[in-house]
Amino acid sequence: MVYWMQRSQRALDNPALDTAVEAANLLGKPVLVFFAPVPFYPHANLRHYKFLAEGISDIAAELAKRDIGFVLRRYPDHSLLRFCAEVKPALVVGDENPLREPEHWRQIATQELRVPFWTVDSDVVIPGTLLNKRFTAARFIRPAIQGHLNHFLVRSKNSKAKHSWRASKSIQSLPTDFDILRDWPVDNSASPVSSFCGGTTEALRCLKQFTSGALRTYNVDRNHPEMDGTSSLSPYLHFGQISPVTVARAIQASNASEADKSAYLDQLITWRELAINFVRFHPEYDNFECAEPWARKTLAEHISDRRPFLYTRLELEHAETHDELWNAAQRQMLKTGWMHNYMRMYWAKKILEWSANPYQAYETTVYLNDKYFLDGRDPNGYLGIAWSIAGKMDRPWFPRPIFGLIRYMSHDSTLKKFAAQQYIDRWASSH
Numbered sequence: 517m518v519y520w521m522q523r524s525q526r527a528l529d530n531p532a533l534d535t536a537v538e539a540a541n542l543l544g545k546p547v548l549v550f551f552a553p554v555p556f557y558p559h560a561n562l563r564h565y566k567f568l569a570e571g572i573s574d575i576a577a578e579l580a581k582r583d584i585g586f587v588l589r590r591y592p593d594h595s596l597l598r599f600c601a602e603v604k605p606a607l608v609v610g611d612e613n614p615l616r617e618p619e620h621w622r623q624i625a626t627q628e629l630r631v632p633f634w635t636v637d638s639d640v641v642i643p644g645t646l647l648n649k650r651f652t653a654a655r656f657i658r659p660a661i662q663g664h665l666n667h668f669l670v671r672s673k674n675s676k677a678k679h680s681w682r683a684s685k686s687i688q689s690l691p692t693d694f695d696i697l698r699d700w701p702v703d704n705s706a707s708p709v710s711s712f713c714g715g716t717t718e719a720l721r722c723l724k725q726f727t728s729g730a731l732r733t734y735n736v737d738r739n740h741p742e743m744d745g746t747s748s749l750s751p752y753l754h755f756g757q758i759s760p761v762t763v764a765r766a767i768q769a770s771n772a773s774e775a776d777k778s779a780y781l782d783q784l785i786t787w788r789e790l791a792i793n794f795v796r797f798h799p800e801y802d803n804f805e806c807a808e809p810w811a812r813k814t815l816a817e818h819i820s821d822r823r824p825f826l827y828t829r830l831e832l833e834h835a836e837t838h839d840e841l842w843n844a845a846q847r848q849m850l851k852t853g854w855m856h857n858y859m860r861m862y863w864a865k866k867i868l869e870w871s872a873n874p875y876q877a878y879e880t881t882v883y884l885n886d887k888y889f890l891d892g893r894d895p896n897g898y899l900g901i902a903w904s905i906a907g908k909m910d911r912p913w914f915p916r917p918i919f920g921l922i923r924y925m926s927h928d929s930t931l932k933k934f935a936a937q938q939y940i941d942r943w944a945s946s947h
Contacts, residue, residue: 517536517537517539517540517543517545517546517547517548517605517606517607517609518536518547518548518549518550518599518600518603518605518607518608518609519532519533519536519547519548519549519550519608519609519610520550520596520608520609520610520611520625521533521549521550521551521575521611522610522611522613522618522621523611523612523613523618523638523639523756524611524638524639524756524759525551525568525571525575525755525756525757526571526574526575526578526716526756526757526758526759527549527574527575527577527578527579527582527584527716528578528672528674528716528759528762529672529674529758529759529761529762530638530672530756530759531636531637531638531672531759532609532610532611532635532636532638533547533549533584533609533638534672534673534674534675535609535634535636536607536609537582537584537675537676537677538675539607539609539634540607540677540678540679541675541677541678541679543606543607544678544679545605545606545679546584546585546677546679546680546681546682547584547585547677547681548584548585548586548587548603548605548681549575549579549584549585549586549587550587550589550596550599551572551575551586551587551588551589552588552589552590552591552593552594552595552596552599553565553568553569553590553591553594553696554590554591554594555590555591555700555701555702556591557617557893558617558893559886559887559892559893560702560703560893561702561703561704561705561706561887562697562702562703562704562705562706562707562708563706563707563708563709563853563888563890564706564890564892564893565696565697565700565702566697566708566714567708567712567713567714567751567755567853567890568714568755569695569696569697569714570713570714570715570718571714571715571716571755571757572588572692572696573692573693573715574715574716574717574757575692575716576588576692578716581676582674582675582676582677583676583677583678583679583680583681584676584677584681585680585681585683586689586692587599587687587688587689588689588690588691588692588694588696589688589689589690590690590696590700591700593688596608596625596629597625597628597629600629600631602686602687603687605631606631606632607631607632607633607634608625608629608631608632608633608634609633609634609635609636610622610625610633610634610635610636611635611636611638611639611756612635612636612637612638612644613639614644614792614795614796614895615795615893615895616799622635638756638759639753639756639759639760640760640788640789640792641661641665641668641669641760641761641764641785641789642661642664642665642668642785642789643668644789644792644793644796646664647660647661647789647793650793650797651790651793651794652909653909654782654786654787654790654909657786657789657790657793658782658786661785661786661789665785668761669761669764669765669768670761671765672759672761672762705887706887706888709851709852709853709890711851711852711853711854712748712751712852712853712854712890714751714752714755714757715757716752716757716758718752719749719752719757719758720758720762722747722748722749722752723747723749723758723762723763723766724766726746726747726748726749727766727767727769727770727772728770730743730744730745730746730747731747731767731770731772731776731777731780732771732772732773732776733745733776734746734772734776734779734780735773735775735776735778735779738779738780738783738857738858739858739933739934740858740934740935741845741856741858741859741934741939742934742935742936742938742939742942746856746857747763747780748854749763750854750890750891750894750896751853751854751890751891753788753891754890754891754892754893754894754896760784760785760788763784764781764784764785767780767781767784768781783857787896787899788895788896790899790909791894791895791896791898791899791900792895794895794898794899794902794908794909795895795898795899798902801895801898801899801902802882802898802901803878803879803882804874804875804878804879804905804906806902806906806908807874807902807905807906807907807908808906808907808908808910810907810912810921811906811907811908811920811921811922812906814912814915814919814920814921814922815874815919815920815922817920818917818918818919818920819873819874821917821918822917823869823870823871823872823918824869825837825838825869825870826870826871826872827870827871829880829883832846832867832870832880832884833846833884835847835850835945837866837870839866839927840940841862841927841930841931841936841939841940842862842863842866843940843943843945844939844940844942844943844944845859845860845862845863845943846863846884847943847944847945848943849863849884849888849889850888851943853888853889853890854889854890854891855889857900858933858934859939860900860904861900861903861904861925862925862930864881864900864901864904864905865904865905865919865922865923865924865925866925867880867881867884867905868881868904868905868918868919868922869918869919874905874906877905878901878905878906881901881904881905882898882901885897885898885901905922907921907922907923910922910923
């Protein structure tokens with residue numbers, strides 16, 4: 517039995533892996549996990565690959581506890597089809613992923629494999645097939661999710677394989693401590709960061725720290741970027757190094773108030789799964805073509821409005837604007853691979869304001885998002901950009917220059933909402 521690990525890069529609380537184990541136990545077969553990173557995943561660079569590589573040892577250690585085999589390969593020895601020809605599995609289980617590249621790879625596997633190929637939606641709480649319709653706002657998907665929560669917010673079995681995999685010299689695997697980045701043609705335009713270390717162990721540590729600390733004031737402090745009031749788990753969720761069910765159950769079991777728990781779970785489940793639904797039903801999820809019709813119309817009507825400032829992509833990338841609050845947010849992203857959620861809205865909306873047209877603004881925002889965020893190239897980020905620039909999951913607001921009816925965030929009002937100078941000082945260029 518083969519589990520083709522892609523989106524869910526963990527051996528703990530992984531429904532796809534559990535499915536493979538249960539099927540193998542019924543059939544009297546061992547389970548073998550196949551993990552084979554490639555250096556050409558769209559828009560991924562050294563920053564992302566380093567974080568991915570840091571999680572491999574955790575995967576291997578947990579698989580060993582469950583008597584599950586692990587084969588680690590890398591490009592150019594990454595072919596699932598060739599691997600399956602070697603091991604001749606009775607069944608292949610894989611991860612579902614609505615982003616276009618992994619979905620394309622899944623379709624190829626479906627067509628080419630000569631054994632049954634099952635896929636599991638293992639990085640959500642509610643499988644997407646149960647919400648198999650397009651949702652246009654959080655208020656619509658929220659009750660649909662709530663109706664399924666009791667069924668899916670349960671402890672994973674993490675069952676052991678009844679039949680251990682016996683390593684064979686004919687089945688080649690890299691050592692789990694092998695540096696998969698060595699002599700690899702990876703884009704190094706964004707350097708690794710020291711602010712995050714990849715892996716399930718570190719994700720669980722961050723979760724424990726959050727539930728025993730900042731969660732207790734989350735409902736009040738979550739929109740204060742100068743504070744460390746969020747969980748900062750989004751990179752681990754993006755790489756599948758922790759399950760959203762693991763996170764949700766830990767939140768439920770914490771001693772925080774119901775208001776703090778509900779506020780966080782709404783972000784983790786409602787908004788995150790709304791973002792995944794958005795990508796699933798919008799093929800143009802990462803460009804301006806996904807814009808709401810009213811947003812497209814209003815931005816077109818204001819495309820000739822005079823921009824008080826115009827910045828090139830390079831100036832934005834280097835945080836060289838007149839706005840020190842925006843520059844601070846950009847520097848936080850450059851240095852840490854992360855940005856506070858409240859600032860991400862302001863950050864994206866100002867790129868719209870300072871670009872020649874909304875098409876250019878959208879391209880620039882996606883470029884920066886995908887290049888520098890550890891949690892970039894993700895449904896959450898794509899919906900955040902679409903909400904900020906293209907009116908997705910929002911409504912028309914009051915008309916104003918450049919933005920038309922798109923919701924606006926002003927510099928002065930944003931400064932008053934939190935200790936902005938503290939945030940600016942923290943991410944000053946000399947920091």
